[in-house]
Every structure is written in structure tokens, then in C-alpha cells.
Amino acid sequence: MATILVVDDDKGMREFLDIMLTREGYDVRCASSAAEALNSCRKHSYDLILTDLKMPKMDGLEFLKVVKEISPESLVILITAYASGDTAVRAMKDGAYDYIEKNFNLEEFTATIRNALESNGRMRNDAKFLREMENAVSFGEIIGKSREMVKVYSLIKKVAETTANVLILGESGTGKELVAKAIHANSPRKEKPFVAINCGGIPENLLESELFGYQKGSFTGAYADKAGLFEIARGGTIFLDEVGELPPVLQVKLLRVVQEKTFLRIGGTENIRVDVRIISATNRNLEEMIRKGEFREDLYYRLNVIPVRIPPLRERKEDIAILTRFFIEKYAREFGKGIKNISNYGLELLMEYSFPGNVRELENIIERSVALEQSSIVLPENLVISKGNSEEQADVSKMGQFPDQGINLNTEMARFERDMIEKALEKSNGSKTRAAELLQVSFDSLRYRIEKLGM
Incomplete structure (x- = not known):
């Protein structure tokens, strides 16, 4: 039950509003002055405050300023016998929700009250949600507590409550499907199917039948009717x-x-009729594709009712540590290893990397490092980080400083040797004979080094 405080020095107006609002189902309290109302606000929390503008000692505008400091979450509606445009503007600037005249239409007045309380409920829910998310590290299957991701979580929550189509924008590997799943899981459709398809991973001649299905005998091999994904997703x-x-x-x-x-x-x-919510995703610039005639403009606007942009990992570096520990726990459990964490220096290497492959690339790096690691902590020498078109282990010599904990010289020498051999093999298109010539060693020496390094 919403709580309302009525503030008016006119006893007749107080009693009228008390009776009317109580009949509407609200919990109503009254105050005959601003001072009495402020004292009540210090003891109780009110969803809505209705205050007269003209009151002795402290008028409605002065009361508005003070009450907003005491109870910022309470909405305030000013009521006056004499409407003034300047006063209304000032009231709105000072935080009033609305400003209405005393000779109000009863139906319009109750609608204003109802809208105000609904608005306040949404704002409080959003504020509570954001406070919770500031301390959370995940939302559904999405991991991250950076300001950028908290904004995404808030948008997901709002979008999920609607039936509008959503277009998720983001680079490859940012977790667009996880966002789509989160929207579905928080929507009224969550008990119905969630069906995903990669439009770029299926040949064109098969994609149509996957999406829309086919009738028996419609082409060679169509031995029975087949429902498409739109039918399977019905209601979801x-x-x-x-x-x-x-x-x-x-x-x-x-x-x-x-x-x-x-x-x-x-x-x-x-014709087959279906009720399906469509969530689309892309890492391409659809507006540029429209200009080139590669994507239909009318379809773009139908799909892009609500856009959700997922920031790349390089824009939310503070999430790298959280994601790293999450993936270490995941793959340590999967591989049956007792690895609990990553070395401080190893985490520094990851923090300095730009992650063009985003979260997917980080997961791949951690999966591989956990598989290779023999100790109880992920060490730098087992972090294989992509650089350019090749893959090399993280090179401590390129960090610009000697680490406090020192380095393993044998490991660093082996890393350098591996690096040079890989470059030589790349330059020789895989020819070991030519690679040996480039490295100025014998063929047998090169083969021995490759076997020693486990290449």
C-alpha cells in the first residue's frame, strides 16, 4: 500500500484529500504545517507528499527544498489555488513531480497520483537494482562489475519487461548471446523456448529451411514435414x-x-502464424551496410527497436581480474586441478593486453593455461597471448621492467628460442630445411630443438 502525506493548513482540504485518497486504497497521513510535515518525514518514509503552496511561516516551495534533503526518494506534488507559470517552473527545477490547481478535476487528479506512484515505484526498483549490481559480479551468465556492465544490466532489466525487438551490438566475443539469454530469462516469456541460430554459420540454401521449415516433398530429400526455428520458438x-x-x-x-x-x-x-520475440545481434555496421545496399533499411528499423551495446573488454579493464578468476575456477574444476588463482605478474600481463577477441579470447587463454599449469597458481610462462597473427607466450622481457619476484632464465631463453623458430618456420612456409638455413643451424639441430620444446 502506497503511503501519502497531505500537508495543508486548511483543515477542510486536508480532510477532503484524506477521505478521497483513503477510498482509493492509499495509506494517508496529514500535517497542518510544513514544520509538522518535516518532523513526520524524519520519522516515516512517504512515497508521495501532497503539499499546499501557500502556508504560513514556510511555504510549499521552501518545504519542497527541505523535504528533498530529508527524503529524496519521496515524490512531491504542489497544490495551489492560484496557478503561476513562473512558480511551476521553479517548483519543477527544485524537484517537484507536478504542480496542480486546487480546482482540479477529480478523475485527472487521481490519475496524476496513480502515475506519480507508478513512476516512483519504477525509480525505486531501478535504484535498488543498481545498488545491488554495484556489488554483484554477475547477472545471469554475464560476468563483470564495471560501471559499463552495470549500465548494460540495468538496460537488460528494462528491455526484458517489454515485448519490443532488440538489436545487440558488439564486437565478436563480447557475449552477445549471453545478453540475449539474460533478456529472455528476465522476461515474461522465460518459460517458453529460447532458440538461437548463427545466420553466418549456415549455408544460404540450408538457412531458409532452418528458419522456416519445409513441407514433405518440397525438394529432394524432404521426406517429411519439418518445423523451422520460428515455429519451435513459438511464444518465446x-x-x-x-x-x-x-x-x-x-x-x-x-x-x-x-x-x-x-x-x-x-x-x-x-501461412503459419507465430508469436515470437526477435533478438538480433551483429558485430557489423548495419547502417554502413544499408548505405551500400547490403541490408534492408526497413528491416533494420524493425529489428533495432531497442539497441543494446556491449562494450569490448578493453573498455572495461576492471572486469579482467573477475573474469580471469571465474574462468580459472571453471577450468580447474573441469580438468580436476587444484588451481585457485593467477600470479600477480600474470594478471598484469593480461591487464596490459588489448583483447581483440574480447571475453571469448580471455576464456581461451585461461583454459589453455589451466590445462598446461602444473602448480597451484597460473604462472606467466603458461599464458599464451595472441600478438598479431601469431601466438607467443607472454614475454616478461617486453614489460619494460624487471619483476620484483625475478624470472626463470631457462624459461625465458626457451621462450626466445621458440619465438625465433616459429618466425623462421613462418618465413619459410613451414620448410624446416629453409628454417634451419635462416637460423644458421643444422637441420638435425633444428629438429632436436623443436622436439625439446614440444613444438
Whole structure:
């Protein structure tokens, strides 16, 4: 039950508002002066405060300023017998929710009260959610507590409550499918199917049948009717990953589904109607594709009702440590190892890396390092970090300073040797004979070194 405080020095107005609002189902308290109201606000929390503008000693505007300091979450509506545009503007600037005249229409007044309380409920829920997220490290399957990710979590929560189509934008490896799953899991459709498909990973001639299904006999090999993913996702959510890879003919068919909620199976003659929420994702610039004539503008606007941008890992470096420890725990458990953490120096190496492959690349690095690690902590020599088009182990000599804990000289020499051999093999297109010539060693020496290094 929402709580309302009525502040008015006019006893008749106080009693009228008390009776009317109590009948509407609200918990109502009254105060005959600003001082009495402020004293009440220090003891109780009110969802909404209705205050007269003209009161002795402290008027409504002065009261508004003070009460906003005492109870910033309470909404305040000023009521006056004489409306003034200047006063209304001043009231809004000082934090009033609304400003209405005493000769109000009863129906409009109760609607204003209802809207104010609904608005306050949403704001309080959002504020509570954000406070919780500031201390959380995950939201669904998404890991991260940076300010950027908290903003994403808040947007997911708001988007999930709607039925609007969503377009998730982000580089490869940022976790777009995890965001789509989180939207579905927090939506009214969560009990219905979540169906995902990578539009760029299926040949064009098969993609249409995957999406829309086919009728028996519609082509060679169609021995029975097959339902498409849109039918399977009925009532739930379909996630179209890499939607920018859709060929033009399928863009047209997808547009029809979005607009009319109907489609035809391949070889079918009857329209199939489905209620499906569409969440799309892409790492491509669809607006640029529109300018080049590669993507339909009308489809873009139908899919991009609510855009959600996922920041790359390089823009939320503070999440690297959290993600690293999460993946260490995950793969230590999977591989049956007692690894609990990563060395401080190893974490420094990761923090300095730009991660072009984003979270997916970090997970790959940690999975491989946990598989190779023999100690109880992930050490720098087992962090294989991608640089350019090749993969090399993290090089402590390139850090610009000698680490406090020292280095393993044999490990560093082996790393340098591996590096030179890989470069020579790359330059020789894999020819060991030519690589030996480039390194000015014998073929047998090169083969021995390769075997020693386990290459």
C-alpha cells in the first residue's frame, strides 16, 4: 500500500484529500504545517507528499527544498489555488513531480497520483537494482562489475519487461548471446523456448529451411514435414546471431515475419502464424551496410527497436581480474586441478593486453593455461597471448621492467628460442630445411630443438 502525506493548513482540504485518497486504497497521513510535515518525514518514509503552496511561516516551495534533503526518494506534488507559470517552473527545477490547481478535476487528479506512484515505484526498483549490481559480479551468465556492465544490466532489466525487438551490438566475443539469454530469462516469456541460430554459420540454401521449415516433398530429400526455428520458438524468443550475414532474399522473408507475424514453409501454401520475440545481434555496421545496399533499411528499423551495446573488454579493464578468476575456477574444476588463482605478474600481463577477441579470447587463454599449469597458481610462462597473427607466450622481457619476484632464465631463453623458430618456420612456409638455413643451424639441430620444446 502506497503511503501519502497531505500537508495543508486548511483543515477542510486536508480532510477532503484524506477521505478521497483513503477510498482509493492509499495509506494517508496529514500535517497542518510544513514544520509538522518535516518532523513526520524524519520519522516515516512517504512515497508521495501532497503539499499546499501557500502556508504560513514556510511555504510549499521552501518545504519542497527541505523535504528533498530529508527524503529524496519521496515524490512531491504542489497544490495551489492560484496557478503561476513562473512558480511551476521553479517548483519543477527544485524537484517537484507536478504542480496542480486546487480546482482540479477529480478523475485527472487521481490519475496524476496513480502515475506519480507508478513512476516512483519504477525509480525505486531501478535504484535498488543498481545498488545491488554495484556489488554483484554477475547477472545471469554475464560476468563483470564495471560501471559499463552495470549500465548494460540495468538496460537488460528494462528491455526484458517489454515485448519490443532488440538489436545487440558488439564486437565478436563480447557475449552477445549471453545478453540475449539474460533478456529472455528476465522476461515474461522465460518459460517458453529460447532458440538461437548463427545466420553466418549456415549455408544460404540450408538457412531458409532452418528458419522456416519445409513441407514433405518440397525438394529432394524432404521426406517429411519439418518445423523451422520460428515455429519451435513459438511464444518465446528467437536469437538471430550475426543477422548482418543474412542474404537479401532471406531479409525479405524475415521482414514479413517481423511485420505480419506469419511465414510460409518451403513448399508450403498455408501461412503459419507465430508469436515470437526477435533478438538480433551483429558485430557489423548495419547502417554502413544499408548505405551500400547490403541490408534492408526497413528491416533494420524493425529489428533495432531497442539497441543494446556491449562494450569490448578493453573498455572495461576492471572486469579482467573477475573474469580471469571465474574462468580459472571453471577450468580447474573441469580438468580436476587444484588451481585457485593467477600470479600477480600474470594478471598484469593480461591487464596490459588489448583483447581483440574480447571475453571469448580471455576464456581461451585461461583454459589453455589451466590445462598446461602444473602448480597451484597460473604462472606467466603458461599464458599464451595472441600478438598479431601469431601466438607467443607472454614475454616478461617486453614489460619494460624487471619483476620484483625475478624470472626463470631457462624459461625465458626457451621462450626466445621458440619465438625465433616459429618466425623462421613462418618465413619459410613451414620448410624446416629453409628454417634451419635462416637460423644458421643444422637441420638435425633444428629438429632436436623443436622436439625439446614440444613444438
